[in-house]
Amino acid sequence: MRILVNGVWRETAAAELAATLEELGYAGRIVATAVNGEFVAAEARPRTALAEGDRLEVLAPMQGG
Amino acid sequence: MLEVYGTQLRSRLLLGTARYPSPTVLSAAVRAARAEILTVSLRREAGGERAGQGFWSLVRGLGVRVLPNTAGCHSVKEAVTTAHMAREVFGTPWVKLEVIGDADTLQPDVFGLLEAARILCAEGFEVFPYTTEDLVVAERLLDAGCRVLMPWGAPIGSGRGLNNLYGLTALRARFPGVPLIVDAGLGVPSHAAQALELGFDAVLVNTAVAQATDPVAMAGAFALAVEAGHAARLAGPIEARDFAVPSTPVVGQAFRG
Numbered sequence: 001m002r003i004l005v006n007g008v009w010r011e012t013a014a015a016e017l018a019a020t021l022e023e024l025g026y027a028g029r030i031v032a033t034a035v036n037g038e039f040v041a042a043e044a045r046p047r048t049a050l051a052e053g054d055r056l057e058v059l060a061p062m063q064g065g
Numbered sequence: 066m067l068e069v070y071g072t073q074l075r076s077r078l079l080l081g082t083a084r085y086p087s088p089t090v091l092s093a094a095v096r097a098a099r100a101e102i103l104t105v106s107l108r109r110e111a112g113g114e115r116a117g118q119g120f121w122s123l124v125r126g127l128g129v130r131v132l133p134n135t136a137g138c139h140s141v142k143e144a145v146t147t148a149h150m151a152r153e154v155f156g157t158p159w160v161k162l163e164v165i166g167d168a169d170t171l172q173p174d175v176f177g178l179l180e181a182a183r184i185l186c187a188e189g190f191e192v193f194p195y196t197t198e199d200l201v202v203a204e205r206l207l208d209a210g211c212r213v214l215m216p217w218g219a220p221i222g223s224g225r226g227l228n229n230l231y232g233l234t235a236l237r238a239r240f241p242g243v244p245l246i247v248d249a250g251l252g253v254p255s256h257a258a259q260a261l262e263l264g265f266d267a268v269l270v271n272t273a274v275a276q277a278t279d280p281v282a283m284a285g286a287f288a289l290a291v292e293a294g295h296a297a298r299l300a301g302p303i304e305a306r307d308f309a310v311p312s313t314p315v316v317g318q319a320f321r322g
Contacts, residue, residue, distance in 0.1 A: 065272065
């Protein structure tokens with residue numbers, strides 16, 4: 001299916017968020033996720049189904065003021 | 066000592082982590098500033114990138130507290146979601162809440178700020194709201210559950226210092242028991258000293274240090290200024306006057322009468 005990952009359309013095979021993150025190369029990384037603007041906690045990722053057209057945000061620690 | 070949300074702090078200088086020439090310079094600047102709190106943020110990172118992971122392990126190695134921000138958020142929804150994401154990644158209930166209302170001045174949208182602060186305080190966050198010096202907004206933020214306020218000195222990154230001395234002085238006088246941290250707009254150490262002399266509890270500086278020719282030396286200079294300003298506040302500065310008052314005694318002066 002096609003989902004929008006950090007503003008870029010990506011083709012993914014996995015049905016849920018945890019597997020999608022692995023597929024996208026985020027395995028073992030410290031990131032926070034939101035789907036369609038709603039925060040999804042790390043422990044909820046395996047049971048969070050993704051659908052065609054979903055907007056996924058994957059955010060990592062970064063410098064800030 | 067300064068206490069914010071039950072945490073005792075020796076340092077009155079909070080440091081931002083953005084815009085340094087290198088991670089090595091950032092680390093050295095943190096040490097020179099003797100900072101105990103660093104602001105951090107969350108940004109998009111692609112699957113192959115590792116920059117964020119490297120940054121986070123560097124910050125953890127510095128042994129300081131982190132204050133995640135919601136920088137760049139222009140709506141309540143964005144700010145609240147970002148706060149949740151930051152709490153999970155950084156493992157802290159602290160959040161420097163920014164809801165930006167104007168793209169040119171990066172001025173806080175105080176209406177959105179208040180709404181987001183109400184939501185986050187109710188959810189157990191310990192909110193550090195980036196606000197203006199407006200007294201009524203400050204009162205509402207405290208009513209919402211904020212236990213510290215971060216009024217701006219001037220627009221973020223502008224280096225203009227304390228733009229509204231009257232407003233900031235009034236804010237300090239109106240809320241004597243609330244920790245007030247001047248956030249944003251400071252350019253040189255004298256601005257920081259001035260904030261502490263006025264009775265502000267601490268300052269948060271980023272661009273003024275990170276973009277200085279020698280960020281490490283500038284971090285040290287800000288640390289000295291903050292210490293001097295706080296010592297001066299405790300020492301009780303004199304009132305400014307409009308006319309001269311002789312400092313040398315006038316009694317016993319020669320050649321008179």
